[in-house]
Amino acid sequence: MNKTIAASPQWISLLILLCSWLLSRIFATESASWLGIDFSPEMSVWWQVGFAMGMTLCLSLPYWWLIINAVFPAAVFYAMDLNWPPIVFMVALLVLVLIYGAIFLTRVPYYPSHPKVHALVEKLVPEGPGQQFLDLGSGMGGICMHLATQRPDCKVFGIEMAPLPWVVSWLRARCRNIPCVFLCGDYQNYSLKNYSVIFAYLSPAAMSALWEKACLEMVPGTLLISYEFGIPGQSIIPTYSTGETGMPGLYVWRMGSNFILAPEQLQG
Known part of the structure; x- marks a missing residue:
């Protein structure tokens, strides 16, 4: 092509x-x-x-x-x-733009991750105070709110470019009094250096750029986790499985290691 x-x-x-x-x-x-x-x-x-x-x-x-x-x-x-009345089409178009309009810039559609993925990511976040977690493309905030609830010792952040999902995630966290911080913007314009774990559920089109940014900004020893999509030239088979047939797995890298992590390596 x-x-x-x-x-x-x-x-x-x-x-x-x-x-x-x-x-x-x-x-x-x-x-x-x-x-x-x-x-x-x-x-x-x-x-x-x-x-x-x-x-x-x-x-x-x-x-x-x-x-x-x-x-x-x-x-x-x-x-x-x-x-139908024109207002119906106008409202439908507005809702679609607010949810999916960013696709033309990011080539990453909105698609929520499964609760089984949330539980698996929770297990991968290292124990101990001072951990900071960032979800790139946080959508409606599901994984962030799960992690903030289950791991109160971890500071949880999400960043979302689409306005409507960001507003919904912000309102959900406030209404349920969950201490998440949701940011509205493009993660490419946001530094990754302060986070110990970064989670991404993006698209194949975005993975090469994410890897370049992570290599430049993430601190050696921190974790980059990708659900479903690997990084070209870096991995072939997901390391962690959700345990459900037909559901993709997770790829996990410890930055600075130059290889994909297996479960026993993550614990080391």
């Missing part, structure tokens, strides 16, 4: 959707004038879907972009047929 496309597939996808819409309009107009074929609006949408899928395949984007580019035009067309 071209390096430009690999670095910005979201913008390439947006361009594909615009180009496919334009091509479908041109195709429908030319077919009507030259061939005497008058395509219905529904047929034009399916031509747009075809053009979008063809361009996505030609540019070798990952398969999920093929699904997105195929579903989006049809979903918009059939949603308009519902004849």
